[in-house]
Amino acid sequence: MKSNLVYFDYASTTPVDQRVAEKMHECLLLDGNFGNPASRSHEFGWKADEAVEKARLHVANLVKADSREIVWTSGATESDNLAIKGAARFYKDRGNHIITSKIEHKAVLDPCRQLEREGFEITYLDPDENGVVSLENIKKHVKDTTILISIMHINNELGAVNDIEEIGKFTRENNIIFHVDAAQSTGKLPIDLSKLDVDLMSFSGHKTYGPKGIGALYVSRKPRVRLEALIHGGGHERGFRSGTLPTHQIVGMGEAFRIAADEMDKDNKKIAKLADLFWKEVSGIEEIYLNGSFKNKIPNITNISFAYIEGESLIMALKDVAVSSGSACTSASLEPSYVLRALGRADELAHSSIRFSFGRFTTEKEVKMVAETTKRVVHQLRELSPLWDMFKDGVDLEKVEWVTH
Amino acid sequence: MYSRKVIQKFEETLNNPQAHNVGRMDAQAKNVGTGMVGAPACGDVMRLQIEVNDKEVITDCKFKTYGCGSAIASSQQMIEMLIGKTLEEAKNIKDREIAEILELPSIKIHCSVLAEDSIKKAIADYESKKA
Numbered sequence: 001m002k003s004n005l006v007y008f009d010y011a012s013t014t015p016v017d018q019r020v021a022e023k024m025h026e027c028l029l030l031d032g033n034f035g036n037p038a039s040r041s042h043e044f045g046w047k048a049d050e051a052v053e054k055a056r057l058h059v060a061n062l063v064k065a066d067s068r069e070i071v072w073t074s075g076a077t078e079s080d081n082l083a084i085k086g087a088a089r090f091y092k093d094r095g096n097h098i099i100t101s102k103i104e105h106k107a108v109l110d111p112c113r114q115l116e117r118e119g120f121e122i123t124y125l126d127p128d129e130n131g132v133v134s135l136e137n138i139k140k141h142v143k144d145t146t147i148l149i150s151i152m153h154i155n156n157e158l159g160a161v162n163d164i165e166e167i168g169k170f171t172r173e174n175n176i177i178f179h180v181d182a183a184q185s186t187g188k189l190p191i192d193l194s195k196l197d198v199d200l201m202s203f204s205g206h207k208t209y210g211p212k213g214i215g216a217l218y219v220s221r222k223p224r225v226r227l228e229a230l231i232h233g234g235g236h237e238r239g240f241r242s243g244t245l246p247t248h249q250i251v252g253m254g255e256a257f258r259i260a261a262d263e264m265d266k267d268n269k270k271i272a273k274l275a276d277l278f279w280k281e282v283s284g285i286e287e288i289y290l291n292g293s294f295k296n297k298i299p300n301i302t303n304i305s306f307a308y309i310e311g312e313s314l315i316m317a318l319k320d321v322a323v324s325s326g327s328a329c330t331s332a333s334l335e336p337s338y339v340l341r342a343l344g345r346a347d348e349l350a351h352s353s354i355r356f357s358f359g360r361f362t363t364e365k366e367v368k369m370v371a372e373t374t375k376r377v378v379h380q381l382r383e384l385s386p387l388w389d390m391f392k393d394g395v396d397l398e399k400v401e402w403v404t405h
Numbered sequence: 406m407y408s409r410k411v412i413q414k415f416e417e418t419l420n421n422p423q424a425h426n427v428g429r430m431d432a433q434a435k436n437v438g439t440g441m442v443g444a445p446a447c448g449d450v451m452r453l454q455i456e457v458n459d460k461e462v463i464t465d466c467k468f469k470t471y472g473c474g475s476a477i478a479s480s481q482q483m484i485e486m487l488i489g490k491t492l493e494e495a496k497n498i499k500d501r502e503i504a505e506i507l508e509l510p511s512i513k514i515h516c517s518v519l520a521e522d523s524i525k526k527a528i529a530d531y532e533s534k535k536a
Binding site for chain 2: 308309310312313316317319327336346347348351377380381383384385386387388389397402403404
């Protein structure tokens, strides 16, 4: 990788921590722990099984669950699919109504769409202007037929945090299954499933310095939640998810979560400081808008709309910085970010948005460099922008009759 | 995903706008035609201005573009093709030519379409002032 590239896209994925990589290495070669954890007849299998169970404990410890409540999957997408489709199909005799929000990850929205095709009724709630789904809004839309509510813990574009404690209390009282996509949360916010009334929670390995291709689903035992499996086969993971367990991936995720439990406070303090510094540096730029709210977001994600500049051109101008944008031009669909639109942001501000996300390996030097570069290129791109001219001339862009194509 | 040409044109324009015809002309002037196309909600707006002499030759152009990298590169490419052409020749510039020169990916073809539209609008504006 080019050494002058700065990685500010930790919300997309994280590099594997060196300590994680070393543990994974131990589970690959002939002289390592390569056995099939399901092999009951020899030492190779027993050793692999032991490593898998140790990793399961690490994952469970981070979120204060019982390790028997952790089911390995291929990632948070599979966990979301298993939770939503699995619960809906198992409990379909109770009702056919599901509530989620418009700013969920596609890994939640798309399974919901699939369930609609199967005859379920889905309500997609609007978040408030900061990306938070309120309990009041949920209550307004609950029906007698509601069997499942799926709300994310931390939004991946904004870093906005939902109050899953409050929502959980309500769903538990009303005997509704509550699923939480927590792909962005681990190692960033403490999670205590021994206290939370959450029935199902999705986790990802690679958002927390573990490897890609591994995730987990928490399936509550008290009260016991049941699911219809998506993948059938050898009956692994108590029938929830068949398929030979990838020891090296699991061990990697386990180690990553063990480190997260140990170092969460240290990581968070550092990242909060860097995020403050970054905002202090860039907030002097005219006509920028923070998407989300400082009051209720994790510092790891700073999502800013730079008015009168298109996000993809800003990404191109920030050429040595890896960030992502809500601009249509960076998506295959040519649609601007559905998350920002759901907040009520105008399309042009969605097009102008950049998500900067920081992580364990971000340095102060990088933050200063990226802030400086951002200030410079925003100025440069505005010099190129007819909209900036018009804004400076006092033209009301809302009132212009645009020639669309 | 972009060709080297798009990146090069984009960076040249960004780093040295004056030398690459970024700017604006007096839209009221008789010898200037202005064409603005696109919409902020769609993520691109292109404003092209042409200066035309008595012989109906385009002697100078200025532009500003809000849009993705390929929209800015397409504007720049369009300017290169316009200067020195007669209005009749300019009317024949096709979006396809711009797209081919810049090797635009198919998802970005609308950027070159926008450029062609802005040429047509700028010429129409100039001609309406003459009439």
